[in-house]
Amino acid sequence: MENQPVSFREKAHQIFTTVKSVAGKAEAEILLVSRVDEYLRFGNNELAQSQYSTSRNLSVRVASEKKQGRVTTGTLDKASIEKTVEKAIKQARDSPEDPDYLPMPGAQKYRSVDRYSEKTVEAPAEVKAGYIGSAMDLAKKNHLLASGVLGTSVENVMMLNTSGLEASYRGSGGYFSLTMDADNGNQTGFALSTFGDIDELDPNKVSQTVLERAKLNKNQADIAPGKFDIVVDPYAWSEMLLFFAVSASTGYSPDLGMRQYKEGRSYLSGRIGDKILGDNISIDDDVYHPNQAGPPFDGEGCLKSKVSLIENGVFRNPVTSRISQHRYGVVPTGHELPLPNPLGELPTNLVIRGKGATKTPEELIGELDKGLLITRFWYVRETEPRTKTVTGMTRDGTFLVENGEIKRPVKNLRFNQSLLELFGKVDAVSEPVRNFSEFQQFRILQPGILARDFNFTSVSPF
Amino acid sequence: MISTKDLGEELAKISLDLAKRENASYAELRLVNTRSEAITVVNENPASEEASTIGVGIRVLYNNLGWGFADTDELEHESVRETTRKALSLAKGASKLGIKVTRASEPVHVDKWETPVKKDPFRVPTETKYEYLQDTTKRMKENDVVARRGQMTFDFIEKYFANSEGSKIFQTLSCAGVSAIVAAKGPTGVQRRSIQQNTGGGYELVDEMDLPGQALEITKDVLALTRAPTINEGKSDIILSGDQVALQVHESCGHPIELDRVLGYEANFAGRSFLQPDQLGKLQYGSEHVNIVMDATLDHGNGLGTFGYDDEGVKAQRKYAVKNGKFVGYLMSRETAPRVGETRSNGCMRAEYYKLPIIRMTNVSLEPGDWDYDEMIEDTRDGYLMVTNYGWSIDQKRYNFQFNTEKGYRIKNGSIGEMVRGPTYAGITPEFWNSCDAIANKKSWVLWGTPNCGKGQPGQTMITGHGASPSRFRNIRVFGAS
Known part of the structure; x- marks a missing residue:
């Protein structure tokens, strides 16, 4: 159990007392989330959008006679909370019975996770503005335009229910995303750094990487599409890897859960024990990894376990929940989404790793005889579910590498590539880093890779 | 209990007075x-959620040089x-x-506006x-069907806006969405068929869409798709359904x-964007048949981009982005309009x-052409x-x-023939729109909604509208999704 600021914990208990008094004999659960976010966003060498945001959110679930209702509010005075519970009771009463309804879980024992950095929370805006000012100065000196964002956030979470469950979490994090470009983006470079503790951020390293890439990435050579060996920078993936756990075929719904697997909705249904990736690739769901983020409990407050999803290329286990335990007699792993949840379980903390020693991203480039270095993927979408084929673009720096050296930039390319095939042809990986995508917040630790036969299908005019 | 409008007036006075005392060049407050x-x-599992939020966002310009924005959901005077x-x-x-910062002027508005429901x-x-x-x-429910989903969503938003120039605007905005998805498994893997529509308004959309009435047809489709052939890679003429044209407009015109x-x-x-200011009035973005408007007014329809005023108090307008194929206009804000020589924003700031x-896009729509859909086929x-x-x-x-689509049909000698799965088309935007030689008429035109447009940092999601009718494009690169 994490240490919470007394006022937040007390507030949660006060709210829960009110909720229980209105809910009467019905089961009740509250999820209270409080956030503070600060973003310094810049473009065209100007600090254009400085934002500071505070929010509190109370979600109340009420259950009675196998019927459930959930109502959420941002207004936390007593009268509003009472009204929220009354609405949830009415909603539960008017809903059909949930065939998967289970009584709320009781008190749990949690493993501790340390996700809170005072420094990140307290970092003055002036210090962060200084990082940005240095990046803009560097860009100006080199006749480039800097744009990007430095964001930090802190989150407090508490969950309580009438069966005696009490779960809490607090965490902090942030990211620094930087582009330098010129000539309407025809010359451009990009780098990203994500952090839990702002001390992990080296803003000068980010700026220098961007500058080097931007200086190199102009007058891009024409290139014919086709299959290329590639090195992917560990921060390049954007939203691409989340398609391991989300499927468009059923409406961008969670995948790799036992319910989806058993119902035949998962792209891996019927394939436990099958070799689906290379021998040297494993994927875990591991909220306890020191670089992961988020609470060690699921959407109904149950303890999360580490799950080996894919071990040495073989699909071993979907994640499970109490509903799967009840339906199929499996051991629950704590991967339920907030209930009622008809979509199934979701692994929320993927860790993608290689076998044996990792290389540095520079070493991966050094081992590429001939191929392309990708510094950023963009706008990735699933096109075919069974092979997990995705399409997308490269952007902000795609470089031809020969004999382990970057030779010249090439125009941006579109790809159509099966993720399963890609991770079946990986020769080497780097240490995983935290994923970040503005499109889809998903906690993935992802490596850079050296891989063969990546399928590019067309080229952009720039 | 105090109304949203009265609370907005009360909080705006506190905030705007303070900003003025602190010498802000400009300030605005939104209570939403x-x-x-x-x-x-x-399948058989129900889930429902109701949510309510209320809060203020305050934007301030200082010394005409720097913007600051802060928000809170604590509405006591001292918090504001x-x-x-x-x-x-x-x-x-x-x-x-x-x-x-130079900002285009906007008349002072004291007004109210409401979505028709x-x-x-x-x-x-x-x-x-x-x-x-x-x-x-x-x-x-059929053998081989692995997922069945139906959903409806509704939003009711009261929004009070006031700025330091004297505008005071109260709007009530309503929108609705319905969708159905069915997925089936067969020899070709998992296939999907879906129906989705989002508009301004209320429950009338649910009645109009008649999901139960359409469920059998999309289920029949999806089962057929699990056995349908794919298509060979090559060049082909294509006709896109209206909902697909709407997304094409969103991505390849609305964003740039x-x-x-x-x-x-x-x-x-x-x-x-590839659309640079020196191309305004010059670039042949599309063929002469292509006319694309940016229209937030109710005359255009009750869409997701329909409102009375945008989020910096600019009145809803209608302007062309593309006229007879020529690129002629941008989506703008008060701050950006002067940068392309415009004297007024066309009201596109939203959050x-x-x-x-x-x-953000308002309703960015392809105007109907003069083809009867059946005659186009x-x-x-x-x-x-x-x-x-x-x-x-x-x-x-x-x-x-x-773009890949859920289903397709071969057209041979003017007739719709064999069904194909996952038909995909690809291209370069101006080449694609210049290949458009037929747009279906008003009978086939629908104001579609996109409920999940992503942009901004931190990421923002916005609702946008796109009117479109089925359209034909010549000699386009096509292939199968797999």
């Missing part, structure tokens, strides 16, 4: 009170003062790294909503005409209260009809795109 509901049935001070502090900091969704019993969705998913992208403010995330308003010798989007991707300047 939102109620939303989502009812879902997946503190939030105003935070926005001022950020604006003062930003002014040290900013450049001079025929049937209040919050007065429809929950049981009725569930019966409708359960009826929908029940009709999809956002002036903040053009000026570089989205370079790190959403990207830039939730807790996000900084940025330029009859006039096509050899090609494909492609229906409803499955996946979409486009580069950061909005040139190179690829």
Whole structure:
């Protein structure tokens, strides 16, 4: 159990007392989330959008006679909370019975996770503005335009229910995303750094990487599409890897859960024990990894376990929940989404790793005889579910590498590539880093890779 | 209990007075009170959620050099003062790294506006909503069907806006969405068919869409798709369904005409644009048949981009982005309009209260042409009809795109023939729109809604509208999704 600021914990208990008094004999659960976010966003060498945001959110679930209702509010005075519970009771009463309804879980024992950095929370805006000012100065000196964002956030979470469950979490994090470009983006470079503790951020390293890439990435050579060996920078993936756990075929719904697997909705249904990736690739769901983020409990407050999803290329286990335990007699792993949840379980903390020693991203480039270095993927979408084929673009720096050296930039390319095939042809990986995508917040630790036969299908005019 | 409008007036006075005393060049406050509901049935499992939020977003310009934005959901007077001070502090900091801001003028508006709603969704019993969705998913139940989903969503938003120039605007905005998805497994893997529509208004959309009535047809489709052939890679004439044309407009016209992208403010995330200011009035973006409007007025329809005023108090307008194929206009804000020589914003700044308003699409629509849809099919010798989007991707300047659709049909000698699975088309935006030689007429024109447009940092989601009718494009690169 994490240490919470007394006022937040007390507030949660006060709210829960009110909720229980209105809910009467019905089961009740509250999820209270409080956030503070600060973003310094810049473009065209100007600090254009400085934002500071505070929010509190109370979600109340009420259950009675196998019927459930959930109502959420941002207004936390007593009268509003009472009204929220009354609405949830009415909603539960008017809903059909949930065939998967289970009584709320009781008190749990949690493993501790340390996700809170005072420094990140307290970092003055002036210090962060200084990082940005240095990046803009560097860009100006080199006749480039800097744009990007430095964001930090802190989150407090508490969950309580009438069966005696009490779960809490607090965490902090942030990211620094930087582009330098010129000539309407025809010359451009990009780098990203994500952090839990702002001390992990080296803003000068980010700026220098961007500058080097931007200086190199102009007058891009024409290139014919086709299959290329590639090195992917560990921060390049954007939203691409989340398609391991989300499927468009059923409406961008969670995948790799036992319910989806058993119902035949998962792209891996019927394939436990099958070799689906290379021998040297494993994927875990591991909220306890020191670089992961988020609470060690699921959407109904149950303890999360580490799950080996894919071990040495073989699909071993979907994640499970109490509903799967009840339906199929499996051991629950704590991967339920907030209930009622008809979509199934979701692994929320993927860790993608290689076998044996990792290389540095520079070493991966050094081992590429001939191929392309990708510094950023963009706008990735699933096109075919069974092979997990995705399409997308490269952007902000795609470089031809020969004999382990970057030779010249090439125009941006579109790809159509099966993720399963890609991770079946990986020769080497780097240490995983935290994923970040503005499109889809998903906690993935992802490596850079050296891989063969990546399928590019067309080229952009720039 | 105090009304949202009265509370907005009270809080705006506190915030704007404080900003004025602190010498802000400009300040605005939005109080937004939102109620939303989502009812879902997946297979036999029900799920519902109702949410309400209320909060203020305060934006301040200091010394005409730096913007600051802060928001809070604590609405006591002292919290609003503190939030105003935070926005001022950020604006003062930003002014040290900013450049001079020149803003297009806008008349002072004291007004109110309301989305027309025929049937209040919050007065429809929950049981009725569930019966409708359960009826929908029940009709999809067949061997080989692996997922059945029906959903309806409703939003009711009260928004009070005031700025330091004297505008005071109160709007009530309502929108609704319905969708159904069915997925089936067969020899070709998992296939999907879906129906989705989102508009302004209320429960009348649910009645109009008749998901239970359409459930059998999409289930029949999806089962056929699991056995349908794919298509060979090559060049072909294609006819796109209206909902697919709407997404094509969104991605390849709506985004590149956002002036903040053009000026570089989205370079790190959403990207830039191939449509540069020196091409205004000159670039042949599409064929002479292509006319694309940016229209937030109710005359255009009750869409997701229909409102009275945008989130910096600019009145809803109608302007052309593309006229007879020529690129002629951008989506703008008060700050960006002067950068392309315009004297007035066309009212495109939008955001939730807790996000900084940025330029977003309103209703960006392809105007109907003069073709009867059936005659368009009859006039096509050899090609494909492609229906409803499955996946979409486009580069950061909005040139190179690829869309795959859920189902298609071969067209031979003017007749619709064999069904094909996952038909995909790809191209380069201006080449593609210049290949458009037929657009179906008003009878086939629908104002579609996109409920999930992503842009901005931190990421913002916005609702946008896109009118379109089925359209034909010549000699396009096509292939199968797999």
